[in-house]
Amino acid sequence: MSDLKRVFERDGYLVVDNFFDTDLMLDLDQLIRSHFGDNPDFLHNDEFLDKAQTDVIPWFPQNEGVEAFDAVDSDARFRELSQSILGSGWTCQYCMVMFSKQGTSGQAWHQDCSPDDPSVFNLNRLVYTSDITDEIGGQTVVVPGSHKKGLLPVGDPVGEFDHQVVLRPKQGTLVLLHGHTWHRVLPIKGTYRYSTNYRAAPAGTPDDITDVCVYRNMRYQFSTSKIIEDRVIS
16 A cells, blocks of 8 residues: 555556456446436536536435445445545545536546645545546546646646646546646547546545635636636736
């Protein structure tokens, strides 16, 4: 675990292939497909969808009593790795399935929480119940080490960064992503794309740590559905 922690602290993300059991992934995958069906509705307002270029539809299965998703939370290796990175007293926040339809733009560059205080962050623990391939699209793109670079710079919401890395997780892959790491999701080519995020945080982290998300053109507050800062190139 110590080697994995060092990689995460250096890069701001960590990819562990074949972490979860195939049968569990197949069961969760079927539940996700059944929940969303063929044409789910977007939940965010048009202004957010336009500026964030983010077409993800969230689902919080544990909040609805779907107990199958608890099996990931209770996995001993998953909890051990989380504690290695977050320290004692860390907390689970919530489980969120992120679903994108064919033809949608994925997600623009963003940070899941404000980097104003480098010591305060959330941890995205992304579980993939099916493969992410170039044919499907929706690959996750990260900038290694960007969790130490501070605020995501103003600019093109979907422009490329030097040294960016494209991740193509397979079924059963676990991706850990620091909340300050610059990342985006590429457009969706296949019928749909999804991943499941078991968010967590170190002890003492505010419960609303992910309420404000930083994009290259704005800061957005989810609890009020409002842009709280327009970020423009001067």
